[in-house]
Amino acid sequence: MKPMNFLLLLLMGSSLATQAQKLSKEGTHEISKKANKGYLYEPTVDEAKNEVTMTYVTKASGRKAKFEIYKFDLEFNFKGMEESEQPLEKLKGYRADKGDEWEMPAVSVEKNFMGTLMLRRKIIKKKWNWFWGGYDIKIEQKEKLKPKSEDGNKFFYLSHAEQNESGSVIIIAGEKGDRSDPMRQYKRIHILRYDAELNQLADKVLEFQYPQLIAAVNTDDADEDAELDEDITILFAPMGGKGMNKVADPNGGNYSYVRIASSAEIKERVSISSNHGIFDGSFVKVGNAMMIYGPANDNKTDYLNEKPADDQFKAKNFQIVKIENGQVAYVTSTPISEFEKKAQNPPSQKKSPDYKGRKFRVADIRQTMNGDLLITGQNYSTPSGLRRSSGTTDYTDIIMIHFDSKGNLKAQYGVRREENDKEAKMAPNSQILVESTDGSSLYWVILEMEGVKTEKELGDSKYKFLVYPNVTKINLATANIGEFTQFGQGKTDYYVNNKYPFLPIGKGQVVFLGETKSGKTLWFAKMPLE
Template sequence: MKPKLSLMLVFICSSVSLTAQKLSKEGTHEISKKANKGYLYEPVIDEGKNELTMTYVTKATNKKAKFETYRFDLDFNFKGMEESEQPMEKVKGYKVDKGEEYTLNSLTVETNFMGTLVLRRKIIKRKWNWFWGGYDSKISLADKLKPKTDDGEKLFYFAHTEQDELESILVIAGAKGPMTKDPMRQYKEIHVMRFDTEMNRIGDQTINFDTPQSIAGISSADNDEDANAEDDILILFAPMGGKGMKNIADPDPTNYTFVRLGYDGKIKERIAVKSKTGIFNGNMFVQTNDGVLILGATGSDDDYYNEKFTTPQPASDAREGQNDEFKAKGFQVVKISNGKVDFVTNNTLDDFEAKAKSPASQKKKPEYTGKKFRIADLKVSPNGDIFLTGQKYKKTNGPKLLGGSGGASIKYEDIIMMHFGSTGSLKAAYGVRREENDKEASMSPNSQTLVFSNDGNKLYWMIMEMAGVKTERELGESKYKFLVYPSVSVIDINNAAIGEFAQFGQGKSDYYVNNKYPFLPIGKGQLVFLGENKSGKTLWFAKMPLE
């Protein structure tokens, strides 16, 4: 009987640890008509003062703004409201040195039908907008330039990063040579160039290959206002091959190359990566404390990357832009640290099928099947496990979201989270059926956030479910408000198990989280959901422990 008792105890403990997540405290409070017609400017939690403040912009001009600040303790008891007025230079996000309006002279890229690199001057006029508390940008284009190599040859465009705040651009392009000499030169002599606002070349480094290459993935920070020289750009090159290229291609389609660039365009690292398969859509990069992770879908062993993909795939979407007939056969994880490859692990669709898991109440287990999949979040736990969450989707014919023109649109479906161990092997694939599946919800991807518990043994998986869309006015302007509420589950990291999802805010009063500030960490292993009812008149607070 002892073995049976032990098994029963294990089962009971597991069930207890995976009960649905609960809130420890909720609260509501009505705000003024002025605050409701304004917008939430800044919520702040001060643990030392045991205080939560919610500041609303109620009126704004070009010189100053009026605010209402509501104060609560961290159990959501109301402590008071103060009205205030501030000049523009003290407003969050406002650039005192730039003023209400400023102009940037930056650059962008155009290509002609031959793929030739064409630079074009981009004039950006920015003006402060109280509607959302930031600068609006109005862009106009001016003169063009076709950069050339030192020997006078034109350049073939691959990718670029627009560094608007620095008034510069970083471009990756191949050197086009005469057809009689080397028609594939543009895929072997890769230039990393930087141009200033006057289109002067202020940097040019060359990455040379013996055989033609394409770019499988690139990570950069386009148009980041906080961009600086510490931001690296990561590139994964894939050997080209296939029909008509037998005599010039790398005979091994798995010989990938990782390159790290500084934001100034200088080459920091170049490392050979031996993929497990010929096709590796390595378009997801994560920089960790001890290296870089590269993740992406894999195809057949013998095919070349360029036989299925023609351009670098966007990191937010593992499938968009690909050959629509491509169906992944697996998912690969690569880790690079200290100048070398630590591991390359490919997980097949059979692995995903065998390790598919869902909350116990779900009758079906949605699975990753290698088809279209949009990435939502990617986190690495304290023990090194890797969590990648995303959503299956398919293209359909019909109207676009929010009254857009007809034609092709996207329908979002089941949600999948991939749980890899610290060496890239799949531990589980959690599949979730969404709570909201009507037409509006299906045309928008679910926002997802991953947060670890204090001890690092649990992962809180927050999926924002969309119950509808409404139009409202803030500071006299109309805007769309998405009616979303949190659905939360807890993952037991060590045992690769998923608990039930709990929905918060939905019920008799129907509260929805703020679109800009859905939640705030409160410290001591807790976070607070910030929301309001449908009219926006009543605030809703909910404290969730991260035990």
């Protein structure tokens, strides 16, 4: 090696070392044999009291539970342990107004082999389970109903969303056609709402000139905003292709975005003009905007109903649509060839696994202070042939796509996982994206699975995944990725808690919560977001 090149490598290594993410504080503490044989009920943080509380359930019987409560300050110094016994009614998730066992009426949504919508009244029976701290659910099916339109036409099922608190349901269904209009079920779409006793509460109609199908639908109500939780978003796409030339929209890229309230009222209906007839889109809410993103084909003369199966569809583009304030903010399309040109990988990694245009499992999406959009996920392969019946899916390389505030590609980051054995491939890696305090960088945390351990909690066997954090830092302005650093791995290996891998302690840092393989020793670790 030439002296100049050797010196350059030393300087590069020194530069990388100074930029590497690091832990500012670690702490450990042994718990009792009783706590280890029980389970961590809930960690809590009280910054005003400078206190972290770790509560373990050590015994559960009858209507009471015994606890061991470990207390630490925010620097992980041990403050003491106390034991307590509490009645069931005071536990998180327990409905004191309902008791150990209770039931509620609701609606099941079904379809027959012809796709005809059918509703069935059901009773949801709930019984408290001590082992996992929640209610076990059993469903008892009751009588059926086949809804009809005002004109006496049956409905063709498309999608639905259950409203768990009220037991009501919202259904998206097409009004079935006849000889005079055989495509009616794809043009006259009803937004129906029924209560738990099968009484119709609403029937709103979406009329389309050309036949449509649902390209994407989001019925998830897991957001923090209660009003938006219950909204349903739908992306409609034109149907076309062989045998439909006379009735199809001549432009396969004429999409429609619809947002529906929990009352079944239509809040928004927005037309989207795309250059891609095949767009395998997914929804994500970012701030006050709705983003629709995913792989797309190379023209608007093809139609979504002509799309091959996911394991055969290889897109030529990646499209992003931003809907904000009831209108299209932008539509961008990036050729897949651009991803390879802007591909990056950690400096010590020889080759980057590129995004090839197939759908991937999304793990996290983040919009940064400067408006950049980052989508991180994981490639996977689905079973084929005889393996398909086994349901086995292999999760492989991890990728992240980095767009600017206008939806233009800045970089693609590809990562070869540290753990790639059979056990690691059977489940997707959990990932989180956390921005630095000044907004200049993004920390990318990948939880690597080293193995699986069987253990007992309150006498019941369960799997414990041996997972440790692997972290890198990305410069958002230059779109450069640094080296990964593993935390918890060393002379004594620590693995993050499967249920509570992080503690919410203050801003400007990530706090990992872990334990040894045996579970006897707790591990706390602060990583500053510099």
